[in-house]
Amino acid sequence: MRAINPWINFNGNAEEAFTFYQSVFGGEFTKVIRFKDLSSAEFPVADNDANKLMYIGLPIGNNNVLISNDVPEFMGRVNESENRSKIYVVTESREEADKIFNGLSTGGDVEGPIGDSPWGTYAGMFRDKYGIEWIVEFDPGVNG
Structure with missing residues (x-):
């Protein structure tokens, strides 16, 4: 196995959180994809979700990447107080x-x-x- 990379869901503040994580770990984001980047007739994106992140990756160390996305509103909220x-x-x-x-x-x-x-x-x-x-x-x- 090469690596296990954690993937975290956020309620619209993934970019803010990952900017904070980047300030601690350093490095550059490998990829940033917003929901509007994937919008099409087959996959319409609501205006309130357009700028949310579908994917963001921050390399940590040699073989690890911290990954995240925002959950679109139509899918419901992530319980941020859960364990x-x-x-x-x-x-x-x-x-x-x-x-x-x-x-x-x-x-x-x-x-x-x-x-x-x-x-x-x-x-x-x-x-x-x-x-x-x-x-x-x-x-x-x-x-x-």
């Missing part, structure tokens, strides 16, 4: 873990502050300001 799957980020150093944890948790709710864990890693958990749950971890036994 979504967590995105697990494995870092190459404590410093990188701190940078990512502190950046992404800004404005969110920290569930477990970053620090030394009972199982010998350096880890923390939080829900970012967009409702996405993250685990950031550095394992000195693997990388140290």
Whole structure:
């Protein structure tokens, strides 16, 4: 298996969220497709969904891509308070873990502050300001 890439659904603020994620991880978006880009007679797009994102990709590391889209209104809203799957980020150093944890948790709710864990890693958990749950971890036994 080459990679497992998380895909997150948003209620119209995927672009805002991914601009924020880009400010933490860096990099350039691989592809940005809006619903209006696909509008046709066979696939008409409502005006209120035209500028929403059908696809956005942000490379993270060498083989991973964080992917997202906005859910069109006709499909209903995503429950942003539900317990979504967590995105697990494995870092190459404590410093990188701190940078990512502190950046992404800004404005969110920290569930477990970053620090030394009972199982010998350096880890923390939080829900970012967009409702996405993250685990950031550095394992000195693997990388140290």
